Amino acid sequence: MKAINDVAVAGIGQTEFSKNSGRSELQLAAECVKSALQDAGLTPADVDGLVTYTIDNNEEVDLARTMGMKDINYFSRMPFGGAGAVGTIAQACTAIRAGMAEVVVVWRAMNERSEYRFGQLDATSGMTVGGGGTSDMSWAFDMGAFTPMAWQALNAMVYMERFGVTNADFGRLIVQQRKYAASNPNAYFYQRPVTLEDHQASRWIIEPVLRKFDCCQESDGGVAVVLTSLERARDLKQPPVKVVASHGGGNGSQIATNHYAADLSIASESLVTARNLYAMADLTPADIQVAEIYDAYSCSVFYGLEAFGFCDLGEASDFVRDGHLAIDGKLPTNTHGGLIGEAYIHGLNSFTEGVRQVRKTAVNQVANVENAIVTSGWSAAILSKV
Amino acid sequence: MNNELPLRPAPIRKRDNLFFWDGAKLEELRIQKCNCCGKLQHPPGPMCPQCLETDMGYQVCVGRGRVYSWIIPRYPELPMFSSDLVVALIELEEGVRILSNICDVAHEDIRQGMEVELFFAATQDDGKVPQFRPATQ
Numbered sequence: 001m002k003a004i005n006d007v008a009v010a011g012i013g014q015t016e017f018s019k020n021s022g023r024s025e026l027q028l029a030a031e032c033v034k035s036a037l038q039d040a041g042l043t044p045a046d047v048d049g050l051v052t053y054t055i056d057n058n059e060e061v062d063l064a065r066t067m068g069m070k071d072i073n074y075f076s077r078m079p080f081g082g083a084g085a086v087g088t089i090a091q092a093c094t095a096i097r098a099g100m101a102e103v104v105v106v107w108r109a110m111n112e113r114s115e116y117r118f119g120q121l122d123a124t125s126g127m128t129v130g131g132g133g134t135s136d137m138s139w140a141f142d143m144g145a146f147t148p149m150a151w152q153a154l155n156a157m158v159y160m161e162r163f164g165v166t167n168a169d170f171g172r173l174i175v176q177q178r179k180y181a182a183s184n185p186n187a188y189f190y191q192r193p194v195t196l197e198d199h200q201a202s203r204w205i206i207e208p209v210l211r212k213f214d215c216c217q218e219s220d221g222g223v224a225v226v227l228t229s230l231e232r233a234r235d236l237k238q239p240p241v242k243v244v245a246s247h248g249g250g251n252g253s254q255i256a257t258n259h260y261a262a263d264l265s266i267a268s269e270s271l272v273t274a275r276n277l278y279a280m281a282d283l284t285p286a287d288i289q290v291a292e293i294y295d296a297y298s299c300s301v302f303y304g305l306e307a308f309g310f311c312d313l314g315e316a317s318d319f320v321r322d323g324h325l326a327i328d329g330k331l332p333t334n335t336h337g338g339l340i341g342e343a344y345i346h347g348l349n350s351f352t353e354g355v356r357q358v359r360k361t362a363v364n365q366v367a368n369v370e371n372a373i374v375t376s377g378w379s380a381a382i383l384s385k386v
Numbered sequence: 387m388n389n390e391l392p393l394r395p396a397p398i399r400k401r402d403n404l405f406f407w408d409g410a411k412l413e414e415l416r417i418q419k420c421n422c423c424g425k426l427q428h429p430p431g432p433m434c435p436q437c438l439e440t441d442m443g444y445q446v447c448v449g450r451g452r453v454y455s456w457i458i459p460r461y462p463e464l465p466m467f468s469s470d471l472v473v474a475l476i477e478l479e480e481g482v483r484i485l486s487n488i489c490d491v492a493h494e495d496i497r498q499g500m501e502v503e504l505f506f507a508a509t510q511d512d513g514k515v516p517q518f519r520p521a522t523q
């Protein structure tokens with residue numbers, strides 16, 4: 001077996017993002033995978049690895065049968081829901097390097113708005129819809145914290161208290177992300193920018209941490225990524241985008257739901273991931289030109305900017321206020337509008353935006369991109385120009 | 387005359403937390419304690435992460451602590467809970483953190499580090515849950 005060192009993204013694909021797809025989740029999965037394979041110039045028969053992450057309702061076997069795939073040699077499903085979004089990329093890279101699979105498809109496809117209300121309280125069962133992928137949340141349910149927003153806000157409140165951050169600080173991030181979304185035709189908030197005043201007028205979801213505009217949209221849609229060896233990708237349809245990926249070790253608790261860690265004002269799990277990732281890539285934060293940072297909520301981006309070393313602890317609000325996330329700033333961030341501005345396809349649509357930035361095909365294209373970072377909680381990847 | 391039923395849902399009882407909710411019914415806040423090495427932990431689990439023994443007991447807390455974090459869930463509305471519900475993380479004097487509610491205080495008066503004391507509130511199905519309010523001394 002020939003040693004494979006470098007893995008690349010060969011194709012990306014997606015369905016439209018909407019509030020009501022009008023078709024099954026399996027169809028969304030098959031459509032986004034078809035689109036990614038076509039982008040790469042491959043067919044279902046070329047696929048021998050399938051990777052997704054928890055909370056996807058599609059079974060691997062159903063997807064393989066639906067698309068007429070042949071021998072699949074590698075399956076894996078990452079834990080942690082959205083926090084595992086980029087962890088799938090680490091799994092795909094590992095499988096390809098180990099020779100277990102040659103062409104790996106990663107996907108996420110859901111009707112999380114039209115078929116069920118993702119993250120909301122189901123009054124009949126008393127449970128949170130789509131709440132898989134978390135640690136035991138019964139202690140939160142017992143006290144009236146039923147949604148991922150409430151769980152996350154309990155952490156973010158500690159951050160806000162420690163660093164004197166207010167909800168208006170989060171609002172400045174939202175204004176920037178909605179500006180990006182406004183020029184992205186795929187975004188739910190296309191042509192709908194907001195001002196800080198609009199943000200501050202939106203109703204509280206969790207007071208005094210998150211307003212409505214701080215939270216991502218429940219969305220229907222699918223996103224897929226095709227990965228293979230850099231060597232094979234060079235012969236395919238698109239210019240390859242090289243991948244370095246890491247899935248964090250952390251301490252056994254999902255970020256959004258870890259209420260028992262020593263210090264909730266830092267994302268301790270992401271710090272572990274960041275250290276691993278930069279060491280694997282032999283790069284530093286200064287080498288990154290564009291970032292797509294997981295933003296189920298505005299506050300998550302503040303944690304991400306600090307954990308991945310783009311500003312010092314407690315300085316994200318100044319970093320945002322100084323305009324560094326804008327297209328001409330130090331670190332243009334969430335350039336598709338983020339999960340908040342584009343759609344909540346659980347972080348995989350931020351990964352494909354990172355790929356587009358390196359390919360130079362993004363609608364909000366950053367100049368001179370050599371390396372892009374994509375994070376989802378405690379997993380992350382660096383994408384590099386070949 | 388107060389004939390309102392306690393509306394909040396009964397605690398979610400699981401095999402590894404029965405001692406906690408049985409204690410709450412008796413108005414005891416029980417924190418899991420390893421019978422072998424004495425480590426306290428919350429949430430409780432089936433094994434001590436320090437010595438890997440499964441002989442787990444508990445310690446009854448004195449019922450004092452400090453506010454570490456707090457939020458006011460506004461949406462979606464929670465008809466089964468009080469309309470001024472505050473969800474909080476409380477650092478108990480015993481050195482562990484638990485999720486609870488803070489009651490009997492105006493939202494704007496809640497501060498990180500504020501001293502609070504334990505009481506219990508009734509739930510459906512004759513349950514009780516630990517709650518906190520500003521310490522009286």
Ligand SMILES: [Zn+2]
Nearest residue numbers: 420423434437
């Ligand atoms: Zn022990």
